[in-house]
Amino acid sequence: MEIRNATMDDLQAIAAVEAACFPAAEAATAEEFAGRLAHYADHFWLLFEQGELVAFVDGFCTDMPDLTDEMYADAALHDENGAWQMIFGVNTLPRCRRRGYAGLLLQRAIADAHTQGRKGLVLTCKEKLLHYYAKFGFVNEGVSASTHGGVVWYQMRLDSFCGNTLPSASEN
Known part of the structure; x- marks a missing residue:
C-alpha cells in the first residue's frame, strides 16, 4: 500500500475512481x-494497492468557513494559505470498501491540515454517513446550502485538533 499526493499523471485514474463511486450528477x-x-x-491524497489507485480524498483550502457549490466548480478559488x-470527495472503489482506506486518507488529510496550521476541515456528506465522519471528530452543522447533484447534504466541521483522537483504520 502506498499513500501519496497526486500529479497530473494520475488524472485518468482519479476520474475513473470518482465515476465508480458517485452517480453522474454528483461526480466530477x-x-x-x-x-x-x-x-x-x-x-489530493491517493491510496494505491499493488500499483492501482483504489481510494482518494481531495479538496482545496480557503478562508471561507462553509463549503459552497461554487467551490466544486472553480478550482481557482483555492488559497494555499486558507x-x-x-474536503470535496472521499472515494474508495466499491470492491475495496470496508478495508479502512478512506479512514487512512482522512487521517492523513487531518494530520496535514494540522501541520499546515489550518483551523480545521469542512466536508459535506449524505445523512447516512454522518456517524462515519463523527468518528474522526467532525461535528454535524445541519443541512448544507449545497444542492450539488440535486442531493441533500449535511455540512460537517472538524475545527479543533486539541484532544482529537482518531480512530484506527480497522474501525473504518
Whole structure:
C-alpha cells in the first residue's frame, strides 16, 4: 500500500475512481479534475494497492468557513494559505470498501491540515454517513446550502485538533 499526493499523471485514474463511486450528477469530470490538479494537487491524497489507485480524498483550502457549490466548480478559488481545508470527495472503489482506506486518507488529510496550521476541515456528506465522519471528530452543522447533484447534504466541521483522537483504520 502506498499513500501519496497526486500529479497530473494520475488524472485518468482519479476520474475513473470518482465515476465508480458517485452517480453522474454528483461526480466530477476528468476536465474538472484537471483544473483541480493544476491548482491544488498537493491536496489530493491517493491510496494505491499493488500499483492501482483504489481510494482518494481531495479538496482545496480557503478562508471561507462553509463549503459552497461554487467551490466544486472553480478550482481557482483555492488559497494555499486558507484557514480551512475543504474536503470535496472521499472515494474508495466499491470492491475495496470496508478495508479502512478512506479512514487512512482522512487521517492523513487531518494530520496535514494540522501541520499546515489550518483551523480545521469542512466536508459535506449524505445523512447516512454522518456517524462515519463523527468518528474522526467532525461535528454535524445541519443541512448544507449545497444542492450539488440535486442531493441533500449535511455540512460537517472538524475545527479543533486539541484532544482529537482518531480512530484506527480497522474501525473504518
